[in-house]
Amino acid sequence: MRILKNIVVSILILFFLISNSWSKSASEFIISLSAEASNILSGKLSEDEKIVRLKEIGKKSVDIDGVGLYTLGKYRKTLNDSQKEQYKELFENYFLKSFSSRLVGYTDAKIAVLSEEIKNEKYTIVFSKLIGTSERPEVKIDWRVYTKDPENPLIRDLVIEGLSLARTQKEEFNSILANNDGNIEVLFKNLNKFLEN
């Protein structure tokens, strides 16, 4: 009986340690990532250099392929393999350009991580805030971190003041597709146009 009790206690301790290590890695991941981005943004690099560095951060810390597939919504199933490949490449370029151009204007961005919630083995939500300045109010930012591979956590969504960027992107792409009978080529055309500008 005592052996059984010890086994149960050991499993509980092990579970606690594992879940604690997930939570720690997700928070630490966001802390180190935001510190890295903040250093780039406040540094003396030119805007083009900052964009290059921000793209590098985006590439290694965001699950771009996953977000890309998510944003296709119900149209995901309608793509053939070659269209999927083309979309994957276009979306990555679109995402990195959009992500870096949105961020590059924030020269004094400081993120404070507040807490986190481990939802399950796949997702941890990290709650944080962008510290306010005299020009800009404080902004709540929650990060959906994909922790399926605990050694390599990846961001899947940013929820700013309760508004999901991934969902917004999904509804934007779905609007284009819905207005063009689900024709993926029209979305490709729009993405290419965006990349050319």
Added chain:
Amino acid sequence: MNRIITTLLALLLIQFMVVKKVYSEEGEVKDCFEKLNRATFALNMGLDKIIFKPISKGYRKLPSPIRTGTGNALNNLSNLITIPNNILQGDFGSAANNSARLLINTTLGIAGIFDPANSFGFEKREKEDFGQTLGVMGVGEGCYLVLPVLGPTTVRDTIGSLVAMNGGDVWHNITVRDDEEYVREFKESDYWVSRVASGVDFRAKNLEAFDAMEKSSVDLYATVRSLYLQDRKKKINNSSDKTEAMDDGDWDTLENQ
């Protein structure tokens, strides 16, 4: 007569909204008048470019205390709509908190320019309106609409605005509707000045965010629609900490493929 027409219009809109709720797919955006909405959106973007954005940029150049004071005064005024809606939603704690804030900030805070209520422990809470109250009562949002100048809304939120303009908004009553038996000092122009100032204050606070969104969007109309509808859902659920965006359901469909 005016009230009868408004009531009839509201009933028709509710009926339309209920029908739409039944027939629309769950989770789909109900943009029943998309072509017209897109045209109105283009008009609003033009107006923004030549009127609202330049004014907001000018407003941003005012000293920070003036902008903060203006924002505080407008927030204080919004309590006149928030408090009755707190009560209608059964949130008596917030109603009491906001009433205390209104009383303290209007008097000690000099017409709401300063926020001494915060120091007395009455913290600022979320704004409420009649559209949100209808949402809390279970009324569906209905079709998405874009109104000239006023911007994005839904059928439900339009009904909420009609309720406010027909007796639900004390500030509207004492300015536009001339309910002079209580307060005589205010004119109709005060109401419109406060509405325009609210718009400019909001636009000025979001100048960079909107520019970034415009630059990075492939369909700005759909982006604004999505953000508006998400924001309203969040406000109706009063979910300042956890939002619908935190649900895994949407993401699980990706996992399972």
